[in-house]
Amino acid sequence: MTEVGKMVLAPVTITEEQRRQYQEEGYFILEGVISAEVLEGLRAECDRLVRQKDEELARRGVESEGITHRGSRYFISSHGHDSETLERFLFSDLMASICLATLGPDAYLFNEQFVVKRDRAGMRFAWHQDSGYIGHPHRPYLSCWCALDDVSEENGTVYILPYSRAGTREWTPHRKEEGTNDLVGYFGDDPGIPVVGPAGTIAVFSSVTFHRSGANTSPHLRRIYLAQYSAEPILNKEGTALWHWADPFLKGGRRVDPFVSR
Template identity: 30%
Template sequence: MSKKNAYIRKGSISSENIAFYKQNGYLIAADLLSGNEITELKKETAAIFRGERGYVDGMLAVDGVESDDDILKKYVAIHFPHKISSVIYNYLSHPKIVHVLTNIISPNVKCMQSMLFVKGPGKAGQAWHQDEFYIPTRDRSLIGVWIAIDDASIENGCLWIIPGRPGYLMRRVNNHSDEYADVDSIDVSKYGSAGPVPVEVAKGSVVFFDGYTLHSSKRNKTTGCFRTALVNHYMSAESMLPWDQDGKLPATEDLRDIVMVAGEDPYAWKGVVDANKPYLRPEVLKIKTKL
């Protein structure tokens, strides 16, 4: 299947795009968000990490003369920023994003997580992984939506993807590469050097990828460029969500800390809860691993 079908043109998803996603596990929508929207997200990112949207455990005191860049260099990411930012919350249901989601997941879509990455100069990336390993769905409908707030290049640590979804969750092994902050990874050597594809995109572009799709990001090797990205996770509303937030919450058959973004919620009778709290991502990440 032609790689040109990986690209959504002018925000309008085609049958060829849908077929490509089902086979390869990802799609790219260039310039899906406007310049004004990206400016808004950029400003909101600085406000969040300045503590202007509420204190998050571990945030450092802000010197009044520090620039936004100086502040952002102290952090890697914040999980669940939509819990404290109405701007981030509103972007969960961005109409152009929801249009794609309802065509490749279900007419009924819910969001369960947001993550705001501010990978500054020198910061390590994420090792090879599959999101479904961390966020289990019952119908394999998990999808990540990766919004580029800065231009993402190989030099500043763009997303990398291996096309073609494995039909299972692959074994985690020790990570020995200083490209990544994680203690574990997936051995992707069987795919060869031509397997991984760098996803270099301009700010405003959005990458959609399946929960079983292998992906990673390398270290930001620049001296003055950030690679800021808002990453939200969605799934079909028909599926329950047996997610304990990496052991932070009690085990459950259906975590109801969700935001409906399209259609109807067949489990609305259960109500919703506010279980997850925003937290800062540590420099070295060790999640769900015994390695």
């Protein structure tokens, strides 16, 4: 088991049915697998970074930055190496067991970000594949959508479109939506399957699985920590440099300890 400070993250058992669902439909759900103690630490980091982002945007005199909109919706990434709490979660036994069941014996930490929707003000997020934000063909990677709060249709949970209903499991070019800066890749009328569950639930899906999220109309924050891993380093379109991170996590099915290798 991995300790995050005094918080313990045990591995989780992924069933054969869940493995098959990931391969055939692009997702599965793990309900309530993150402990209350770990959630408390992740929420504290999230709240700190949102305050910093608000101060930064106010100082610059802007209301939005990319797909972040001050006072409504936040996407805050690339802080995973700045916090021991975040780093130990990202390289925990829990996340290793998910990576092994989905990506196979080799895995790299590719990206992480907090996604926050303010109470009664959090905007919806349009239909997309996470791969759509890379914008060129690549081997699909893994997204772990970790709910730091109870999630419901009222507070803007994620809706997943299984491969069989999307009609594809391939990367699809996306178009930018005016006003939100969201990239959109699905234009059908299927509403998708809502992920409803307690804090600590993880929606595990492929980067080519279409998903969206609703507006937060509830009186409470909706905080998500998104951890993303790849089976190989993801490069830029030219193949000359890393797209983002490629921190070794699993090699041949065994853990690579980032705290030893650095």
